[in-house]
Every structure is written in C-alpha cells, then in structure tokens.
Amino acid sequence: MKKKMTLLSPTAILGYGFPESSFTRGLSFDPHLIAVDAGSTDPGPYYLGSGKSFVPRGAVKRDLSFLLRAAVERRIPLLIGSAGGSGAKPHLAWCREIIWEVAREEKLSFRLAVIPADIRKSFLLEEMAAGKVEPLGPVPALTEDNVVESTYLAAQMGPEPLIRALEGGADVVLAGRCYDPAVFAALPLRRGFPAGLSLHLGKILECAAIAALPGSGSDCMLGFLEEERFYLEPASPERRATVDSVAAHTLYEKGDPYRLPGPGGLLDLQETSFEQVSERRVGISGSRFFPTSPYTVKVEGARLIGYRVITVAGARDPRFIESLDEIIDGVRKRTADNFSGDAGRFELTFHLYGRDGVMGPQEPHPRPAHEVGIVIEAVAEEAALAEAVLGFARSTMLHYGFPGRLATAGNLAFPYSPSDFKVGGAYVFSVYHLLTVENPAELFPITYEEVR
Amino acid sequence: MKPLTGLASVIRSKNAGPFELTIDIIFKSRDIYERVKREESLNAALIARLYRLPAEDVTVTYFDPACAFKATMKRRLPSGHPGEKDIYGAQQHAPLLDLSLPWSDAHAAAP
Numbered sequence: 001m002k003k004k005m006t007l008l009s010p011t012a013i014l015g016y017g018f019p020e021s022s023f024t025r026g027l028s029f030d031p032h033l034i035a036v037d038a039g040s041t042d043p044g045p046y047y048l049g050s051g052k053s054f055v056p057r058g059a060v061k062r063d064l065s066f067l068l069r070a071a072v073e074r075r076i077p078l079l080i081g082s083a084g085g086s087g088a089k090p091h092l093a094w095c096r097e098i099i100w101e102v103a104r105e106e107k108l109s110f111r112l113a114v115i116p117a118d119i120r121k122s123f124l125l126e127e128m129a130a131g132k133v134e135p136l137g138p139v140p141a142l143t144e145d146n147v148v149e150s151t152y153l154a155a156q157m158g159p160e161p162l163i164r165a166l167e168g169g170a171d172v173v174l175a176g177r178c179y180d181p182a183v184f185a186a187l188p189l190r191r192g193f194p195a196g197l198s199l200h201l202g203k204i205l206e207c208a209a210i211a212a213l214p215g216s217g218s219d220c221m222l223g224f225l226e227e228e229r230f231y232l233e234p235a236s237p238e239r240r241a242t243v244d245s246v247a248a249h250t251l252y253e254k255g256d257p258y259r260l261p262g263p264g265g266l267l268d269l270q271e272t273s274f275e276q277v278s279e280r281r282v283g284i285s286g287s288r289f290f291p292t293s294p295y296t297v298k299v300e301g302a303r304l305i306g307y308r309v310i311t312v313a314g315a316r317d318p319r320f321i322e323s324l325d326e327i328i329d330g331v332r333k334r335t336a337d338n339f340s341g342d343a344g345r346f347e348l349t350f351h352l353y354g355r356d357g358v359m360g361p362q363e364p365h366p367r368p369a370h371e372v373g374i375v376i377e378a379v380a381e382e383a384a385l386a387e388a389v390l391g392f393a394r395s396t397m398l399h400y401g402f403p404g405r406l407a408t409a410g411n412l413a414f415p416y417s418p419s420d421f422k423v424g425g426a427y428v429f430s431v432y433h434l435l436t437v438e439n440p441a442e443l444f445p446i447t448y449e450e451v452r
Numbered sequence: 453m454k455p456l457t458g459l460a461s462v463i464r465s466k467n468a469g470p471f472e473l474t475i476d477i478i479f480k481s482r483d484i485y486e487r488v489k490r491e492e493s494l495n496a497a498l499i500a501r502l503y504r505l506p507a508e509d510v511t512v513t514y515f516d517p518a519c520a521f522k523a524t525m526k527r528r529l530p531s532g533h534p535g536e537k538d539i540y541g542a543q544q545h546a547p548l549l550d551l552s553l554p555w556s557d558a559h560a561a562a563p
Contacts, residue, residue: 041470044532044539138509138526139471244478247518248462251476255468255524257515274517305534349535360537362503362528364547379534428533429470 005188005225006031008235009205012217014038014063014080014095015055018208019236022220026235027070029222034071035183036063037206038095039082041300041429042253049151049302049427051090057098065102071172072108079162079173079183086300087177088152089118096174100451109452110172113165115444117176119153119299124435132436136298137255139432146430150301153431157297158263159199161444162186168448176444177300179262180206188225195289199267201230203260204249211249212239229285231277240280247274263298264440265291294436297443301431306346307383308423309390313397313412316371320411323402324352324368327411331397338392339385346380346389374412379426390420454555456548459484462520465544470531473541474524475499475548485519493553499523502547 008031011018015038043054053060071078084091096114103110124147127133133142147153154177163186165173175183181202188198201223204211209219212234220235232241250269251257260267271286315321328350335348353373356363376397378390398412437443456463462478477494479485488494500507509526529536538544 041531042467042540045470046532137469137471244518247515248476248478248520251474251478251515251518251520251522253466253468253474255472255474255511256513257518257520257522258513269517272517347534351537358537358543359546360528360535362544362547364502364550377534426534429530432470 003191003193003227005033005191005193007184007188007201007205007223007225008034009184009208009221009223010034010036010067011063011220012037012206012208012210013040013055015059016218017059017063018218018220020066022235023066023070025237026220026222027074031076031222033079033184033187034067034076035079035081035205036067037081037178037180037183039085039087039177039180041086043085045302045427045429046425048086048088048154048300049304050425051088051152053084053091053094055085057094060095061098061102064098065106068099068102068108068172069106072110075171077166077171077173077187079175079186081175081178081180081183083174083176086152086154087117087175088154089116089176090152092116092174092176099172099174103451109450111170112449112451113168113170113173113446114449115157115161115165115173115175115446117154117157117178117444119155119435119443121147121150121153124153124299124431127435133299133433136432136434142431142433146301146303149303150430151304151427153299153301155297155299155435155443156263157444158182158440159186159189160264160440161446163190164441165446166190168446170448181262184223193225193227195265196267196287197225197230197285199262199289200269200272200284200287201225203267204232204246207249207252209234209236209239210252211241211246213242213245214239215245229283231281231283233281237280241282243274243276243282246282246284264295265289294438295440296434296436297440299431299433299435300429302427303430304425305428306379306381306426307386308377308379308426309386309420310375310377310423311390311394311414311420312416313374313376313394313414313419314371315374315412317407317411318370319404319406320402321368321372323404324355324372327397327400327402330400330402331393334396335389335393339389342380342385346378346385348389348393349377351375351377383422387420387422394419453552456551456553459488459553463545463548465541467531467541468524471527472524473527473544474522475545477521477548479519482519488521488553489514491554494521494523496523499525502551
C-alpha cells in the first residue's frame with residue numbers, strides 16, 4: 001500500500017482570512033495536517049524591529065478560531081509558523097495569547113508546543129567572531145553594532161524542531177520564525193516522504209490559493225502527497241490549479257527559481273515537471289532536496305535608527321514644479337544650516353509623486369506631471385529633532401522664493417491640519433545573514449503547555 | 453522590433469528578501485518564450501542598463517516550466533531604509549513596459 005497524505009493550507013498568512021465554505025470543503029477531504037505560515041519580511045523592518053504584528057489581532061483571532069476548532073474536534077495536527085509575522089519573542093507571545101483566548105472561549109483542550117526562534121546577541125557575537133556568520137546575498141558584512149543595536153534577532157528554523165514537537169505529542173505547534181514550507185513539510189518528513197517533494201509542496205502551499213487561477217492570498221489550497229509526486233487543488237470550486245499558475249508561482253519572490261536554498265539544504269527544481277491531471281488539479285514530480293553541510297540558518301534582525309515625521313503636500317504651480325530640483329536643494333541647504341549643531345543626526349528625504357516618487361533615480365521618465373505630490377520625511381535620532389527638522393523644511397519649502405515665482409503667498413497645498421504626522425520609530429534591517437550551526441535543535445528549544 | 457507588452461502575459465517586480473529585487477516576465481506562448489530564450493534578447497546587460505546598475509549586480513535565468521524570464525538585482529536601497537520608495541518592490545517594473553525586443557521577420561512567424 002503506497003503512502004498518501006492530504007494537507008490543507010487555509011490562507012497565505014494567518015489573519016488574511018478564507019471563505020468558510022472553502023475551509024469546510026477542504027476539511028471534507030479529511031486532511032492529515034492543517035498548516036499556516038504567518039510570516040514575511042516583505043512589510044519591511046518595522047514589524048520585526050518594533051515587535052508588532054503586521055496583521056490585525058482580530059483577523060488572526062478570527063482565523064485561529066476556525067483552525068483550532070477544526071484541528072481539535074477532528075484531531076488534525078495544526079502547525080503555525082513565524083508567529084505574529086516576524087516570529088521573534090513578542091510576536092510569539094502575542095500569537096500564543098490569542099490561541100489561549102480562543103481555546104478558553106471555544107472550550108478547547110489540546111497539547112500546545114511553543115518553539116521560540118530568538119537568538120541571543122552574545123551568542124551571535126561569539127559565532128561572528130568564530131567566522132560562522134556570512135551575508136545572505138548583497139548584504140553588508142555583519143558588524144558588532146548591528147548585532148548589539150538590534151531590538152530582536154530571530155533565526156529561521158527548518159522542519160526539524162517541528163518534527164520533534166510532533167514527536168513530543170503536540171496537537172498544535174506554534175513556532176517562531178520558521179522557513180515557510182517547514183510547517184507543511186514537517187509531518188510528511190516524519191512519515192518518510194521524500195524531502196524534495198515535501199518541501200516543494202510546502203513552498204507552494206504556504207501561499208495557499210495564490211498559486212491558483214484566479215489567484216488569492218485569502219483562500220484555501222489542498223495538497224495531496226504521494227511517494228513519487230504531489231498534486232495541488234484549490235478548495236474553492238471557483239478556482240483551478242493550472243500548470244501555468246503553479247509554475248508562475250514557483251518564480252514568485254525568489255531570486256533563482258531552480259535552486260531554492262533553505263535551512264540545512266537546497267531545494268532543486270531543475271528536474272521538476274508540472275502536469276495538468278484534471279481541470280482543477282496539477283501534478284508535480286522530480287523536485288529534489290540536497291542537504292548542505294554544514295547546516296546553516298538565516299538570522300534576521302532590525303534596529304531602531306530614530307524617529308520619523310512626515311508631511312504630505314501638493315504643488316500645482318508650473319513654475320514651482322519646473323524649479324523643484326533647485327528648490328529642494330535650497331531647502332536642504334537651509335535646513336542643514338539651521339540645524340548645523342545636529343549635523344549627521346537627521347536625514348531629510350523628498351518623495352515626489354508625479355515625477356519619480358516610485359522609482360527615484362531609476363525612473364526612466366522623470367518628467368513631472370501638471371501637479372506633483374510631495375512627501376517630506378525627516379528621520380532623526382530623537383523624536384523632537386525629527387519634528388523640528390521636518391517643521392523647518394516644510395515651512396521653508398512653503399515660502400521658498402525661487403526665480404520667476406509669481407505666487408508669493410505659498411508654494412504648497414496641504415490637505416490636512418495638522419500638516420505633520422509623527423510616524424514613530426524608524427527601523428532598518430540590521431541582520432540578514434547565514435549562521436552555521438552545529439546542532440540546529442539547540443537554537444529552537446520546545447516547551448509544551450496543556451491548554452484547557 | 454516588437455513591444456514586450458505584446459509578447460508577455462505577466463511583467464512584474466517584487467522583493468526577493470529585503471536586499472534584492474526580482475523581475476518576472478512570463479511569455480504568452482512557448483513559441484515566443486523559446487525564441488526570446490534562443491536569441492537571448494533579454495539579458496543581464498540589458499536589465500542592468502534599464503535599471504542603471506552595474507551588470508555584476510544583475511543575474512538572469514530563463515525558467516522553462518513557466519515560459520518565464522527572471523532577473524534578480526541588488527536593490528538601490530534595502531526595503532524600508534530612509535529614502536527608499538517601494539517597501540514591497542512591487543512597482544519597479546515600469547522600465548520593462550517601454551521595452552521592445554528585436555523580432556525580425558526572417559525568423560519564425562510572428563505570434
């Protein structure tokens with residue numbers, strides 16, 4: 001008897017939602033596993049740096065109430081990866097609290113495994129000194145400052161800690177930062193399915209119905225895994241999986257579509273073939289996994305660089321628009337002069353929508369439109385300095401005298417009063433590096449909780 | 453010459469991690485794809501020129517299963533850095549919309 005497994009991916013990101021009808025239909029296939037990835041670095045460094053989720057609490061609670069109910073009542077393992085979006089300590093605690101709240105309200109009992117992914121700064125510094133840290137892609141070499149100043153550091157776990165949690169009797173696994181496919185691949189790997197197929201299936205399922213036609217990040221996808229191939233089919237009858245939709249998704253957000261590096265190895269798709277087996281189902285085979293030695297994990301960190309204040313304004317005067325570069329240059333000089341005592345402690349940026357606000361110096365057609373939207377942004381080490389710099393730049397630009405000026409009452413149209421907005425902390429990615437580890441299990445300790 | 457917009461069904465850009473940007477061009481048919489791939493009319497030098505980057509900052513791949521061309525390049529600034537303008541990198545495809553590829557009639561019939 002050949003082994004088979006059915007996997008249900010309810011949504012692309014925990015909290016993005018799914019139609020109840022799709023989820024019910026997905027459950028009708030009696031899945032052996034429900035898994036969902038909650039994470040991404042895509043929304044930028046703020047969420048990892050500040051410890052906040054990029055998905056609203058209510059949306060995550062809504063999804064979890066369906067997932068936990070189905071998992072507990074039907075005794076289906078539920079795996080959640082990259083809790084809270086960035087998967088560091090506060091994100092994990094936030095998601096854990098929602099799980100407990102849902103369990104209380106729905107009167108659900110289960111064994112919960114919680115797997116943090118945090119990396120101690122002192123540990124990373126030691127490993128850095130030992131030459132075990134290298135940049136991942138076109139990333140600057142890691143510095144001690146970038147480690148010390150990071151608010152949170154999280155490593156991306158592979159399937160191994162998840163497998164141990166399942167072996168430890170967990171009904172629900174909540175993992176910190178996690179390789180997206182790992183939550184799907186863990187149970188298949190434990191049951192002896194090939195790593196290449198398990199991880200490739202996970203790679204597609206983690207985006208749920210995005211790989212379907214029409215695509216959606218908030219609808220369910222089913223995976224049917226066998227020993228030599230797997231199949232994909234969207235749960236909603238209104239969607240199809242096609243060779244084109246699945247192959248196109250394989251490209252998405254990846255640098256190289258044939259070789260996908262992950263924790264402990266490389267997923268190789270050079271011999272993968274895609275086949276339309278029925279109108280709504282695609283079969284995939286030939287995907288291979290090559291373990292790499294030594295084992296490496298990705299470490300992510302973000303640090304606070306200061307505070308951000310912005311203003312939004314429009315310009316309609318053609319003379320002003322024509323002279324924009326000189327005016328901005330003048331405003332920069334006046335601001336630098338006015339805050340010369342704080343030189344190097346703030347940064348001023350102008351985003352010019354209607355000219356090159358999206359692509360900056362890479363814009364092929366930097367010709368301004370008849371009106372231009374201007375976002376002025378100040379980032380400074382202290383909030384008060386950011387406010388002062390932004391306010392000065394704004395009022396200087398508003399009244400800036402330039403050659404040929406006719407409209408001497410003011411250069412800018414502000415849609416709001418107050419005109420300036422305190423955005424809060426400004427973060428940058430500080431760590432995006434590969435760490436060589438002797439024993440990956442040591443980085444990801446598991447604790448079990450009896451939820452009831 | 454043929455406009456790329458007439459040859460492709462998808463032209464998109466997106467982050468590949470916070471430090472890289474990746475471009476996908478999916479062609480309308482395998483015939484078109486095979487011809488572009490054979491002639492290498494999309495290549496690293498061309499993408500580097502469009503994005504004003506040194507050629508060594510761009511890598512390209514032709515991906516047969518999806519009839520797609522992919523170019524991955526270093527981001528001008530990392531996602532979320534001060535001065536950076538596109539957190540997701542999803543609106544950096546515009547230079548490709550102006551592009552035309554050599555398409556002489558001496559070759560296979562036009563699509």
